[in-house]
Amino acid sequence: MEPTIQTTPPSTDNILFKGKIQFNGKAGEFFGIWIVNIMLSILTLGIYSAWAKVRTYRYFYGNTHVDNHSFDYLATPMQILKGRILAVIVFIIYSLVVQFLPVIGLLFALGFLFLMPWIINQGLRFNMRMTRHRNVRFAFSGNYGDALINFVLLPIASVFTLYLLMPYALKRIDQYIHENISYGGKPLSVNLKGETYYMAALITIGVTFAGLIGFAIFAGIAGVAMSFNGLDTNSLNFSTLLFPVLMAVMYIGMLTLVSGIYQSIIRNHILNSSEFEDIASFKSDLKPAAYGFLLFTNAVAIIFTLGLAYPWTKIRKAHLLAAATEVTIYTGALTLMDTVQEQQSSFAEEAANVFDIDISLT
Template structure:
């Protein structure tokens, strides 16, 4: 009888089920949170922004379901506020030194650049450590030394021979991030094929080269005596079209990078599934951008909800039915929010964005 139960349990573990993400957030609900956050942040001269961020993250995490259970955002406003005050102090020091034309302003910029890999890794640690599901925390285990290799030394080395090896650097960066994410005692792995990145970036280089060459030819023909006329409305239109085309290409590249980070990822050997279509991603991103611009920012909450639903509801995990319940928590070391906030201030994308 005991052997029969063991065999039945093994059979249950062998049956794979697909667990989809769900997003239950609503634009109307989030708009009320967003408008209050915006107003209080203005009134308090930015102090409330730490509380605003926590409220926003808690809303998005709480409405993201996996296996019917919501995610949790665990950071506190005071953690974030301290980091933001330090960041604000550094920015004020920079502007003051720059106003006084002090050479120290240049050294401060250099220090920021050299510190970015460390800040980026710190931000990943903070972001994942404050993410949990079923009270089991995520973690990022990459080291500061690895951050300097993947985000400073490797890109410099790969850019030297006419950027020919930059696709390899981008691939290694994405794999580094995913390969150091843990959920409890379970680890993620990601090994995307390098050829994908070369095809993508070579296509981007060719497209941009054609656009730049075409723009140069058109603007030269619009000028007098073969020289471009910067005041010609046609020149402005051509320049705007080129900017929009590059914007489109940038979004498309981002879509493919995000898709591959999921498509080639596994959690404890179990496949992450994505049905994301880059063309659809571009459409959602571009229409969101237009909606935000045409409404002077009022459609921002709607755009955020729309993008979150699109990204999450195209993702799933294929694993045994009892896999989620078997994930066990592990002890994690506390870390500062400073890296997260400095990275946010410099628009570094982290976390679920991969």
């Protein structure tokens, strides 16, 4: 049975702010950060990548504003680096075990499957703890059992239903992630519906089939036209070179359109179904066609510039997502206390700091 959450917004008299998220990042600025990050990461054999992540996150967080208040990313490069060193050590051990003891390597892989929920929880917990707005931190409170069910058992079960269970599994994953987020100790209320995920899946499947049919028709017409004009598809000329390029562009266009449709439907549903009661509510009106076109043009730009357009695509995407997102903040936000900071002297907080590293590696 789907959870029922009463979403009765406070009176308009209690509204402190209502408006779109503002993103002020610029492609030129981020390009400078990005190219330096790449160069130093290469020169330091990847060690600087921890500093690169912090610089990137702080740039995007610092340029994202709600009610003239930007977000803060609090992680330090050493926290990121510790997580990556741990991942490298585990990978080396796994590679050696698989190479010399294949049977134990299989058990190692199985053990990693059961370790994955903990890794996911630690990654989410770290990212939330390191995110702050108006001097109030976010937090994540998921537990291992629920993560195991949602991230491991349900996706495996969907395989045995010919993936008919997959939309439900994806819904459960999103529900789990978002309902365990809190802001200043105030939990996020989420009411996601399975039917929306199945509708999104059916729409994307339909668009995919239509795209494949169009893809086949275009290929057939192009092949007939080339044969009719007496062109040898094995010889190098403008027509034979243009044909695979057009096919690749169409293929990218189909993938990005499908991705844009699904992501926009789900994003709108999640934000429109979530709220911090008496604190903030959200509204997303991301248009599938506009988002799909952005993903397509971004992919083409990255390919034809050999990756140099990546900073421009990141900034462009951030601008579109911000413009499609409205936030309403209520007077209850003034009463929030930064519970994470208040508990810094407690034993629980000190124990949490032992694993206060970027396990997710994102």
